Amino acid sequence: MAIENGNETKVGYRHKARVLGLLLVLLRLAALLATVTATIVMALNKQTKSITAAFVGTNPIIQTFTAKFQQTPAFVYFVIANAVASLYNLLVLLLRPFMKRKAHEIFEHLGGMVMVSVVASGAAAAAAMAELGKNGNLHARWNPICNRFDAFCCRGGVALIASFIGASLLMILNTVSTITLYKNVASQD
Amino acid sequence: MAKASRACVFLLRLLAAAATVSAAVVMATSHESTTLFGLTLEAKFQYTPSFKFFVIANAIGCGYSLLVLLIPPTSSLSRFVVMLDVIIAMLLTAAISAAGAISEVGKKGNSHSGWLPICGQIPKFCDHVKGAMICAFCGVVIYLVILLHSIHTVIGPLLP
Numbered sequence: 001m002a003i004e005n006g007n008e009t010k011v012g013y014r015h016k017a018r019v020l021g022l023l024l025v026l027l028r029l030a031a032l033l034a035t036v037t038a039t040i041v042m043a044l045n046k047q048t049k050s051i052t053a054a055f056v057g058t059n060p061i062i063q064t065f066t067a068k069f070q071q072t073p074a075f076v077y078f079v080i081a082n083a084v085a086s087l088y089n090l091l092v093l094l095l096r097p098f099m100k101r102k103a104h105e106i107f108e109h110l111g112g113m114v115m116v117s118v119v120a121s122g123a124a125a126a127a128a129m130a131e132l133g134k135n136g137n138l139h140a141r142w143n144p145i146c147n148r149f150d151a152f153c154c155r156g157g158v159a160l161i162a163s164f165i166g167a168s169l170l171m172i173l174n175t176v177s178t179i180t181l182y183k184n185v186a187s188q189d
Numbered sequence: 190m191a192k193a194s195r196a197c198v199f200l201l202r203l204l205a206a207a208a209t210v211s212a213a214v215v216m217a218t219s220h221e222s223t224t225l226f227g228l229t230l231e232a233k234f235q236y237t238p239s240f241k242f243f244v245i246a247n248a249i250g251c252g253y254s255l256l257v258l259l260i261p262p263t264s265s266l267s268r269f270v271v272m273l274d275v276i277i278a279m280l281l282t283a284a285i286s287a288a289g290a291i292s293e294v295g296k297k298g299n300s301h302s303g304w305l306p307i308c309g310q311i312p313k314f315c316d317h318v319k320g321a322m323i324c325a326f327c328g329v330v331i332y333l334v335i336l337l338h339s340i341h342t343v344i345g346p347l348l349p
Contacts, residue, residue, distance in 0.1 A: 071301040074290040113275055113336060117282040124283035125290040128239040132291065133302070139236045140295065142304040171279070175272050182268050 025093070027173055032089035034166030035119065039082040042126075042159035045069045047152040067149040074125040075156070081122030082163055085115045085170065109181055112174035119170060123163040130156055194338070199258065201335050206254035208328035209281065212321045213247035216240060216288075219317030223310055232307070232314040239287040240318070246284035247325055250332075253277050271339045278332040285325050292318050 047067045052060040069075040088111050096104055133153060136144035146153035222231040234240040253273065260266050295315065298306035308315040 067301070072299065073293060074286075077286075110340065113340070116275060116279050120279040121282045121286035125286040128287040128290040129294070131238055132294065137237065139231065140304075140307050142294075142302075145302050167279075171276065174275060178268075178272055178275075182271075 024173070024176060027169055028089060028093055031166050031169035031173060032086055032093065034162045034169060035082045035086040035089060038159045038163035038166060039079055039086055041155055041162065042069055042075060042082070043079050045075075045152060045155045045159065047149045049148065065148075067145070067152040069156075072129050074129040078122040078126040078159070078163065081118045082166070085119045085166065088112075088115050089170075105177065105181060105184075109174070109177045112170060112177060116167065116170050116174055119163060119167040123160060123167055126156070126160055126163070130160060194342075198335060198338055201331055201338075202254045202258055205328050205331040205335065206251045206258075208324050208331060209247040209250040209254065212324035212328060213244050213251065215317060215324060216244050216247070216321035219314050219321070221311045221314040221317075225310060230307075230310055232311045234318075237291055239291045243284045243288040243321070243325070246280050247328070250277055250281050250328060271336075274332065274336055274339065278329065278336060281325060281329045281332060285322060285329060288318065288322055288325075292322070 046069070048064055049066075050062045050064040053063040054061045069079065092104075092108050092111065095107075099107070130153070132142065132144075133156075134144055134146045136142050216234050220231070220233040222229055224230070234244065257270055257273075260270060292315070294304060294306075295318075296306055296308045298304050
């Protein structure tokens with residue numbers, strides 16, 4: 001009776017471990033999707049507006065204003081940071097069958113700690129510039145630009161939200177990997 | 190050996206608390222006003238939300254460092270502390286990058302948006318902000334060293 005119970009609990013644990021492993025893979029996929037979305041949406045963020053400035057006889061002089069992400073160093077850093085984080089997420093997902101379990105866990109933990117800071121800093125810098133573009137700064141005589149380039153601001157906002165989601169998912173995954181590593185060390189002691 | 194490393198981490202956390210509190214204080218005491226063509230141009234850190242976030246984040250980092258010093262290192266809370274360390278390091282990094290983004294615009298301007306650089310008119314304010322960012326950067330580096338030490342304590346036994 002006791003042995004049957006033991007076998008049942010062993011199978012129950014294995015089932016639980018498998019479900020948890022699948023959940024972690026799903027979380028990692030979600031983080032990859034979030035960072036890739038942030039990178040691509042910000043990298044393709046561009047809006048051109050043309051207005052007729054004056055008339056020479058009957059020919060209009062058209063002046064074009066462009067808002068690109070390359071014009072702001074903070075957005076360039078945002079794209080780079082999210083690209084590096086997506087590469088990390090992709091590597092963690094793809095290299096699992098090719099690495100030993102311990103080496104993969106260590107790589108995931110160390111990389112995760114770095115990527116959490118990198119993505120958070122990229123998102124913070126882009127959020128600071130986005131707030132400046134939306135509200136301006138009257139004390140410095142900096143006018144807001146979002147009233148003129150609304151599509152640019154909208155897409156930038158979507159990329160920011162995706163990056164924040166990616167940063168929180170990365171943090172959750174890092175916490176889980178910390179717990180797993182501590183459990184391994186505790187069980188070895 | 191364990192005692193020496195524990196004393197080392199204690200000292201590092203004290204240093205991190207000192208760095209973050211000095212960053213917060215230096216940023217909070219930065220204000221300058223000049224007159225330009227009869228108009229008064231006043232620069233305070235409260236006028237920029239990024240600088241407010243910088244002060245608050247560094248204050249939180251300092252408070253957290255001092256609180257953690259009170260926890261005995263062998264209790265069950267020490268695992269929780271490792272996770273919180275990562276979160277606080279992330280918060281401090283975000284604060285530096287947000288303040289850095291705004292100071293870059295203040296120093297070089299952005300010709301595409303018609304934003305003129307203002308550091309020429311308020312040099313002391315810009316120097317204050319620069320000093321605050323240097324202090325916060327030192328705080329982040331110290332937190333990085335603390336995190337590396339935690340990883341070494343945890344992962345070191347795992348390596349062959």
